[in-house]
Amino acid sequence: MLLEGIRGPEDLRGLSVPELERLAGEIRQVVVETVARTGGHLAPNLGVVELTLALHTVFSSPQDKILWDVSHQSYPHKLVTGRLPLFHTLRQVGGLAGYTHPAESPHDHFHWGHASTALSAAIGLAKARDLAGETYDVVAVVGDGALTGGMAFEALDHGGHDKTRVIVVLNDNSMSISPNVGGISQLLARIRTGPHYQALKQQAAEVLKGLPVFGPQAFDVVDRMKEGVKHLLLPTMFFEDLGWTYLGPVDGHNLTALQAALRQARSLREPVVVHVVTTKGKGIPYAEELPDKYHGGGPFDIATGRFLPGATTYSEVFGNTMVRIAREDPDVVAITAAMPGGTGLSRFAREFPDRFFDVGIAEQHAAAFAAGLAKGGKKPVFAVYSTFLQRAYDQVIHDVALQGLPVVFAIDRAGLVEDGATHQGVFDVAYLRCVPGIVVGAPRDENELQHMLYTGIRYRGGPFALRYPRGKAQGVPLDAELRELPIGKGEVLRPGRDAAVLALGVWAPAALAAARALEAEGLDVMVADARWVKPLDLDLVREAAATGRIVTVEEAALAGGFGSAVLEALADLGLSGVEVRRLGVPDRFVPHGRPAHYLEEIGLSAEGIAAAVRDVVLAGRRQMPARRPGARSRVAAHRSGGA
Numbered sequence: 260m261l262l263e264g265i266r267g268p269e270d271l272r273g274l275s276v277p278e279l280e281r282l283a284g285e286i287r288q289v290v291v292e293t294v295a296r297t298g299g300h301l302a303p304n305l306g307v308v309e310l311t312l313a314l315h316t317v318f319s320s321p322q323d324k325i326l327w328d329v330s331h332q333s334y335p336h337k338l339v340t341g342r343l344p345l346f347h348t349l350r351q352v353g354g355l356a357g358y359t360h361p362a363e364s365p366h367d368h369f370h371w372g373h374a375s376t377a378l379s380a381a382i383g384l385a386k387a388r389d390l391a392g393e394t395y396d397v398v399a400v401v402g403d404g405a406l407t408g409g410m411a412f413e414a415l416d417h418g419g420h421d422k423t424r425v426i427v428v429l430n431d432n433s434m435s436i437s438p439n440v441g442g443i444s445q446l447l448a449r450i451r452t453g454p455h456y457q458a459l460k461q462q463a464a465e466v467l468k469g470l471p472v473f474g475p476q477a478f479d480v481v482d483r484m485k486e487g488v489k490h491l492l493l494p495t496m497f498f499e500d501l502g503w504t505y506l507g508p509v510d511g512h513n514l515t516a517l518q519a520a521l522r523q524a525r526s527l528r529e530p531v532v533v534h535v536v537t538t539k540g541k542g543i544p545y546a547e548e549l550p551d552k553y554h555g556g557g558p559f560d561i562a563t564g565r566f567l568p569g570a571t572t573y574s575e576v577f578g579n580t581m582v583r584i585a586r587e588d589p590d591v592v593a594i595t596a597a598m599p600g601g602t603g604l605s606r607f608a609r610e611f612p613d614r615f616f617d618v619g620i621a622e623q624h625a626a627a628f629a630a631g632l633a634k635g636g637k638k639p640v641f642a643v644y645s646t647f648l649q650r651a652y653d654q655v656i657h658d659v660a661l662q663g664l665p666v667v668f669a670i671d672r673a674g675l676v677e678d679g680a681t682h683q684g685v686f687d688v689a690y691l692r693c694v695p696g697i698v699v700g701a702p703r704d705e706n707e708l709q710h711m712l713y714t715g716i717r718y719r720g721g722p723f724a725l726r727y728p729r730g731k732a733q734g735v736p737l738d739a740e741l742r743e744l745p746i747g748k749g750e751v752l753r754p755g756r757d758a759a760v761l762a763l764g765v766w767a768p769a770a771l772a773a774a775r776a777l778e779a780e781g782l783d784v785m786v787a788d789a790r791w792v793k794p795l796d797l798d799l800v801r802e803a804a805a806t807g808r809i810v811t812v813e814e815a816a817l818a819g820g821f822g823s824a825v826l827e828a829l830a831d832l833g834l835s836g837v838e839v840r841r842l843g844v845p846d847r848f849v850p851h852g853r854p855a856h857y858l859e860e861i862g863l864s865a866e867g868i869a870a871a872v873r874d875v876v877l878a879g880r881r882q883m884p885a886r887r888p889g890a891r892s893r894v895a896a897h898r899s900g901g902a
């Protein structure tokens with residue numbers, strides 16, 4: 260196997276094109292065998308095998324910097340930069356990340372996973388290079404989907420004007436996760452399918468040569484004519500009008516053509532876009548046929564491509580409820596930022612194509628677009644992963660909340676996910692809780708999810724956010740009728756005297772399990788589903804405080820999270836002397852791997868909750884005088900002013 264002899268890119272440079280093509284086959288086999296077992300991003304990686312080999316034979320990584328936008332398509336890059344021996348640990352706890360990671364290799368320069376950032380970082384890196392008087396090349400591989408992200412346009416605008424020497428390799432496979440959308444996608448399609456761009460440029464140059472020169476004063480006329488002729492003949496001058504030299508389109512699976520284009524780009528010593536056309540899923544029939552299905556996910560049966568059967572997910576319950584509500588309410592509209600499948604909106608899109616909007620990887624635009632829809636009397640629901648809503652934080656505040664507009668943010672993947680630090684959905688509680696006028700809720704199961712979504716769509720008082728996790732729901736039966744939940748009111752699921760557990764969202768069932776276990780130890784523990792982060796149910800906090808001991812539970816960052824809100828409420832209510840323990844995500848990034856591993860590690864489990872209750876009871880006993888029979892808790896006594 261040639262791949263076993265590749266310890267780094269330098270081992271590629273002695274290989275002939277036929278050998279590189281053989282190596283490409285080996286890389287595809289390792290990728291599909293591994294991803295079939297570990298899960299991951301199959302189709303994106305199958306599409307960039309030749310591109311990866313061409314990049315690593317033309318440029319000298321790590322001296323030359325190759326940046327992968329999103330970097331979900333960096334598995335071949337990892338395989339040719341010495342990580343074959345570890346590749347079987349992909350996305351496992353302690354194993355290789357599913358995205359580039361500088362801790363793994365000097366060939367990786369960023370640990371990222373959000374789209375449309377590589378161009379900006381590449382221009383910054385290239386500018387630092389120039390200021391340091393260095394000469395290495397900086398190459399950013401950006402997908403056609405990533406190019407629909409606003410940041411990419413900001414970078415193109417700046418880079419083309421600033422003339423920083425950067426090479427952008429546009430990996431155009433016509434796909435985002437689903438088929439790509441938007442004007443830029445159509446522009447690329449025109450180039451891909453039109454007469455060969457370079458031949459047209461040559462023709463345009465011939466035509467211009469024949470034009471008579473009228474002398475210097477008319478030079479400007481000729482110059483403008485040149486531009487006019489180019490615009491007339493060429494399918495687009497988009498990149499060149501922004502100051503980037505455009506090369507392409509190049510067959511992204513033809514190593515010789517790729518190497519030639521990359522060498523030409525390198526020789527130009529200016530901002531260059533090399534437009535490469537690839538097939539997402541290349542080499543594996545089922546992945547080529549369904550690149551959206553095999554964008555991510557797994558494990559799957561390698562022979563048939565069949566994924567292991569899954570149970571109903573929260574996303575599916577969300578999507579089905581959206582359809583159900585939309586059938587009754589014509590004002591309901593749905594928005595996604597390039598993730599109709601992942602958010603569960605595919606069925607809505609089929610049934611209400613005129614009321615469904617996939618805006619591309621453009622969360623900022625999606626949020627402000629929702630504001631416009633709401634201002635116009637519609638009831639927009641923006642379905643977005645917690646981690647990706649971070650991209651639209653200013654729009655949530657400035658364009659939605661400040662305007663008091665009724666936009667619903669259906670926040671999926673709220674909590675820990677296998678993707679790791681780049682994708683953990685743990686900051687939304689903290690980053691939304693401080694926004695004036697927003698309602699933030701977390702349903703404890705799929706039945707509450709459907710009711711909370713219904714409540715949010717009917718709520719007209721301003722923005723409304725509900726958060727729910729990735730993956731299988733709890734198998735709770737769904738009520739036949741949708742009902743509104745009382746905003747700001749949680750629910751006591753189990754009364755108790757010795758301590759209270761205030762659980763947020765899907766951690767209520769684990770809190771009940773902990774209480775049942777503690778009952779056998781003689782502890783009588785109250786359990787409540789807080790249901791709302793904002794407005795917080797202060798009566799519930801008072802009732803919990805009356806036990807003298809509170810444990811809060813959230814699958815979110817502790818800093819500024821739900822537990823912090825409870826502490827603030829106790830202080831604001833003057834309820835001192837209450838022992839509090841907060842369970843949640845500590846102040847660090849949580850890496851890739853099975854979420855259950857990390858949840859256990861941070862005490863987010865029924866056992867962890869029980870341990871926290873024991874701890875808070877013991878702490879309380881250490882500090883409280885022996886309770887006289889019938890004595891009320893200090894908090895209750897404090898409240899009534901009694902001794």
Ligand SMILES: Cc1ncc(C[n+]2csc(CCOP(=O)(O)OP(=O)(O)O)c2C)c(N)n1
Binds near residue numbers: 303332374402597
């Ligand atoms: C800001 C942001 N929004 C959404 C996503 C989810 N996402 C991951 S890859 C992807 C599609 C990327 O398409 P493209 O750049 O064309 O790469 P390809 O998978 O086609 O190689 C999306 C939407 C993301 N990573 N970042």
Ligand SMILES: CC(=O)[C@@H](O)[C@H](O)COP(=O)(O)O
Binds near residue numbers: 372555672729
């Ligand atoms: C690369 C990327 O950001 C997406 O593909 C993400 O990994 C999808 O996550 P889910 O698998 O939870 O839909």
Ligand SMILES: [Mg+2]
Binds near residue numbers: 430
């Ligand atoms: Mg693409």
